[in-house]
Amino acid sequence: MTDRTAILDTLRTQIEPFNKKGVAITEATSFQGDLEWDSLTVMDFVAAIEDEFDIIITINMQAEIENVGQLADAVEKLKG
Amino acid sequence: MTETGLQSEKLPAEPVAAPPARDLFAKFDPLLAERAALMGSGVRDPFGIVMEQVTSPTTAVIRGKETILLGTYNYMGMTFDPDVIAAGTRALEQFGSGTNGSRMLNGTFRDHVEAEDALKEFYGASGAIVFSTGYQANLGTISTMAGRGEYVILDADSHASIYDGCKMGDAEIVRFRHNSVEDLDKRLGRLPREPGKLVVLEGVYSMLGDIAPLREMVQVSKKHGCMVLVDEAHSMGFFGEHGRGVYEAQGLVLGEDVDLVIGTFSKSVGTVGGFCISNHPKFEGLRFSCRPYIFTASLPPSVVATAATSVRKLMTAHDKRARLWDNARRLHAGLKGLGFALGTETCDSAIVAVILQDQAQAVVMWQALLEAGLYVNVARPPATPSGTFLLRCSICAEHTSEQIDQVITMFASAGRLAGATE
Numbered sequence: 001m002t003d004r005t006a007i008l009d010t011l012r013t014q015i016e017p018f019n020k021k022g023v024a025i026t027e028a029t030s031f032q033g034d035l036e037w038d039s040l041t042v043m044d045f046v047a048a049i050e051d052e053f054d055i056i057i058t059i060n061m062q063a064e065i066e067n068v069g070q071l072a073d074a075v076e077k078l079k080g
Numbered sequence: 081m082t083e084t085g086l087q088s089e090k091l092p093a094e095p096v097a098a099p100p101a102r103d104l105f106a107k108f109d110p111l112l113a114e115r116a117a118l119m120g121s122g123v124r125d126p127f128g129i130v131m132e133q134v135t136s137p138t139t140a141v142i143r144g145k146e147t148i149l150l151g152t153y154n155y156m157g158m159t160f161d162p163d164v165i166a167a168g169t170r171a172l173e174q175f176g177s178g179t180n181g182s183r184m185l186n187g188t189f190r191d192h193v194e195a196e197d198a199l200k201e202f203y204g205a206s207g208a209i210v211f212s213t214g215y216q217a218n219l220g221t222i223s224t225m226a227g228r229g230e231y232v233i234l235d236a237d238s239h240a241s242i243y244d245g246c247k248m249g250d251a252e253i254v255r256f257r258h259n260s261v262e263d264l265d266k267r268l269g270r271l272p273r274e275p276g277k278l279v280v281l282e283g284v285y286s287m288l289g290d291i292a293p294l295r296e297m298v299q300v301s302k303k304h305g306c307m308v309l310v311d312e313a314h315s316m317g318f319f320g321e322h323g324r325g326v327y328e329a330q331g332l333v334l335g336e337d338v339d340l341v342i343g344t345f346s347k348s349v350g351t352v353g354g355f356c357i358s359n360h361p362k363f364e365g366l367r368f369s370c371r372p373y374i375f376t377a378s379l380p381p382s383v384v385a386t387a388a389t390s391v392r393k394l395m396t397a398h399d400k401r402a403r404l405w406d407n408a409r410r411l412h413a414g415l416k417g418l419g420f421a422l423g424t425e426t427c428d429s430a431i432v433a434v435i436l437q438d439q440a441q442a443v444v445m446w447q448a449l450l451e452a453g454l455y456v457n458v459a460r461p462p463a464t465p466s467g468t469f470l471l472r473c474s475i476c477a478e479h480t481s482e483q484i485d486q487v488i489t490m491f492a493s494a495g496r497l498a499g500a501t502e
Binding site: 039054 | 255271
């Protein structure tokens with residue numbers, strides 16, 4: 001399994017508790033449009049992702065991340 | 081506004097009268113619809129309260145009815161202090177109604193300097209800068225102190241002015257879980273060592289009235305080489321031996337543990353304005369670089385004169401402090417005794433937040449209290465943490481014990497009516 005596939009798998013697991021609408025998760029799934037997360041949910045989710053991968057996703061970076069694929073890219077980059 | 085020099089030299093021959101292709105107001109539709117639905121249910125507008133007369137620090141006339149004020153942040157009851165009013169009146173007569181200009185150019189009057197001197201004395205600080213509001217103090221200080229490539233680390237439940245200060249600046253912004261020392265430590269540990277870092281904390285978080293474990297948080301911040309700013313807006317006047325705030329109450333020292341303190345004149349001081357104080361030898365540099373200080377009009381002379389007098393009186397307001405804490409504890413215990421879920425287990429501050437199930441319950445209860453003659457604040461997400469609906473009480477040193485008892489009785493009836501208590 002490549003690093004990116006592993007990251008996407010982990011992201012899917014982490015999204016699950018916040019996926020109240022049972023949306024099917026693909027790389028194109030958007031956090032605001034498809035999952036309809038409010039700012040409080042986004043905050044909790046980001047904290048969970050940061051702890052999972054031991055990284056920091058600054059608020060500045062979060063503004064650029066709209067969907068699951070972009071988040072996977074960001075995590076891959078931040079993990080170095 | 082200042083002319084930009086970008087105005088066109090000639091007017092168009094035929095003025096264009098067509099409507100805009102896209103209505104920029106359309107984005108407000110969901111908000112307006114929600115508000116219309118709420119108003120349609122027959123409740124009053126919680127955000128449209130008009131105080132027709134204010135008769136004392138704790139009472140006003142609202143819709144013709146004498147009402148106890150329990151939602152004003154007038155913690156120390158300074159708004160009707162005779163010395164404060166006299167100072168404002170004198171300044172109004174001697175210096176006129178307004179300053180017309182910025183502190184940097186033409187808006188610094190005697191009483192601005194006097195207010196900064198009073199603050200320096202109050203905090204035992206070498207530097208003080210007065211801003212036009214507390215919002216601007218945070219906006220200006222945070223955005224100016226941390227620049228490109230540096231970091232601001234803030235509590236997730238920070239006030240909007242702190243978030244907006246972060247947004248206005250160029251620094252990288254990192255958030256940690258509310259009041260979690262462990263989470264702060266963990267996140268600071270993940271940041272690169274070299275860049276400058278500013279940790280922003282609040283003494284009292286205003287929605288639930290909970291206080292920060294500043295001692296531990298400052299210790300962790302210093303371990304990671306950060307500077308620390310503490311916003312003490314909701315604690316000034318009654319926390320600590322000199323009323324400096326939660327940082328003082330927890331034994332922290334300005335210049336050693338805490339680098340900057342932000343505060344406001346609109347709460348305990350009883351007027352309007354904001355400030356930042358520090359012991360740092362280069363603190364004045366902030367004054368010359370801070371846009372929300374430079375590019376805005378300064379406070380009217382009467383306002384800064386009342387602030388200076390009030391700040392000096394707060395230094396020795398020991399009786400008021402004791403009365404405020406007595407009142408807060410009495411209310412907290414009374415509401416807890418009625419079975420309400422409160423924002424804090426113990427009485428941590430002069431804010432007592434009653435947690436309710438949903439917006440309908442919060443508004444029904446808020447209206448019942450208003451009709452009974454009590455004004456409190458209703459708060460809802462996203463202003464509140466964890467999506468809670470609150471009725472928020474802020475207590476004043478000038479509330480009498482009888483008023484507090486009356487308030488508890490009103491809450492008992494309103495709580496039953498709204499189905500919030502048995």
